[in-house]
Amino acid sequence: MKMSKKRIRRFRGTVAELETRVKTMYTNKYYNLFIKSVDFKGLTSEQKDYVMRQFWAQGSVAAFRIKHLDEIGFAPFAAFRYNMYDFPIEVQLINKWQVPMIPNTIQKVNKDVVLGWAQANHKPVKLIVDYYIDRITQVELVINTNLNLHKMPFMIGITPTDAAKAEDIIDRILNNELVVFAELEELNMIKNFATQNNYIIDKLYSYKTSLENELLTFLGLDNAMEDATKDRLILDQVNANNALINANKEGMLGQLKDWCANIKEVLSFDISVEPLIKPVVSVHEDIHGGGNNDEQ
16 A cells, blocks of 8 residues: 555656646747747847846836936836826836846836836736646646557466466567467467557647647747648638737737837837747638738
């Protein structure tokens, strides 16, 4: 009994470790895709990386002028006062590393600082990404379970005196002999107990792909839609998905463009943002019923 409990605990620990590895892998995958989805002109590589990391984890960041250096700086912030429309009008910059260049006094929005958000809902990008990664991770774990169940070996019941005969028969079977001759009693002594598990990995993989496609659509990235029930998606479905991809991309890009415009107006720093991934084009059928790609 003690041994079985020990094995169960070890098994659970292994599953937990696998879950952590899978979740970490997918988090890094989509973090990298997001970080490299746009490019800020007028910022250093460190500033670009920092700004995108803030949008990923916090959903927002504040831009301010560094006194005596005529440079722009960025920092997270905590709202201190709001206006009647629930927008911050005064904030406190968060100085994580106690850097002297970051002001420690209350800053007025659109005078001392300019606030930027990656999404219209002002939430971190990671918040939505994590939801999909949790679902994808669970599917990966079920795929792993189903795969391991299909790795279960055959169970062959024999007596000690029949071990040599049984081993000889199995060797001949595994050596791909076309015909294996055995006496009737030898056939009766070999009983196969294969685990009766349905193969569902293909369905699980299709579901995982659909989750990843939804996540890519949210990030405004092109993805290949899949439909397990159809050989070919109708063009309206493809174009509807493409329109949603572009809407998500333009929504996030619009937030960043507004932020850059406000920085130029308030802080007099010329910064622009450009997408690193081209917009998805619509698909049109030709007169023969085929498909071609034309830009919208």
